[in-house]
């Protein structure tokens with residue numbers, strides 16, 4: 455792909471032009487009136503940066519180490535489903551681009567390529583595995599064992615989905631299943647010889663987190679925590695990191711913007727474990743704002759999909775490279791030598 459695409463919004467336009475309209479809508483849309491989708495981006499616009507001057511900081515260092523995984527930049531690939539709707543190589547292309555960018559890709563349980571094949575396609579990639587706990591715990595364990603055996607370095611357990619979000623645009627388009635020839639390959643059940651449907655179940659509770667904690671030695675990241683009381687409970691249940699997220703506004707509409715939730719969660723956790731966040735990150739300055747407010751790193755969902763649809767592996771690499779360059783540039787303009795120097799005083803609410 456040769457087009458000049460200087461911002462994430464240009465990748466979205468390029469992706470939209472290439473995608474089947476119903477698939478574009480699936481990737482872009484949110485739940486209900488999309489209040490939360492809009493809030494995620496708008497909240498960053500309401501946060502201003504107050505740079506320091508004459509600090510002689512030099513070129514900034516932006517690498518991070520999270521749960522033993524090294525990333526060359528503090529921007530991870532959030533778990534998103536169905537990459538083969540965006541590109542024939544699907545999650546394999548995304549993983550190769552993440553490996554080239556030396557960052558972590560969180561592979562969705564709802565991937566259209568099996569986790570073993572993602573690993574094989576992207577040697578050297580650092581992959582974490584995202585899990586929706588299935589009420590059949592024997593089946594959940596089988597999925598966890600596959601992720602472990604494939605070499606995933608952490609388990610990201612999504613807890614904001616006791617039911618699937620109601621997304622009007624998908625209903626209008628009649629989009630409720632993958633097309634012929636695509637499946638959620640991580641849901642293969644060898645015993646039954648079928649691929650099981652993903653169950654989003656309201657019976658999942660802290661007991662399941664305890665079961666997972668006993669089931670695996672992988673670090674457990676709890677994704678979708680928005681209430682400070684849940685952040686404190688999560689610590690009691692031995693999680694290794696918290697991941698503040700409203701699922702990109704695709705689950706409960708009306709949840710506040712992720713970046714607005716961050717300070718309370720960071721305070722509740724009190725430095726005991728790393729705090730990740732996603733939702734609405736479209737610029738390097740957004741990354742800097744989130745980290746100033748206490749995020750250890752951030753993740754991006756739709757931007758990666760736009761890169762994938764616009765230009766496959768190369769498109770994802772360009773999106774990640776753009777965000778990396780923007781983070782470095784923003785830190786330089788803030789007069790900072792490293793992401794470790796970010797602190798709340800850099801941010802003003804306006």
Ligand SMILES: Cc1cc2nc3c(=O)[nH]c(=O)nc-3n(C[C@H](O)[C@H](O)[C@H](O)COP(=O)(O)O)c2cc1C
Nearest residue numbers: 481532533534535562612701702733734754755756
């Ligand atoms: C198309 C799409 C599919 C998603 N699939 C998953 C998923 O399978 N598992 C999950 O935990 N989150 C999923 N998410 C939520 C993302 O992990 C992430 O929280 C969200 O995209 C962040 O917001 P952003 O798109 O504004 O960056 C999905 C999001 C999108 C847009």
Ligand SMILES: CCCCCCC(=O)C(=O)O
Nearest residue numbers: 534535564651652701704
């Ligand atoms: C029934 C398949 C569910 C896939 C989940 C993908 C997802 O989380 C999303 O936001 O879409």
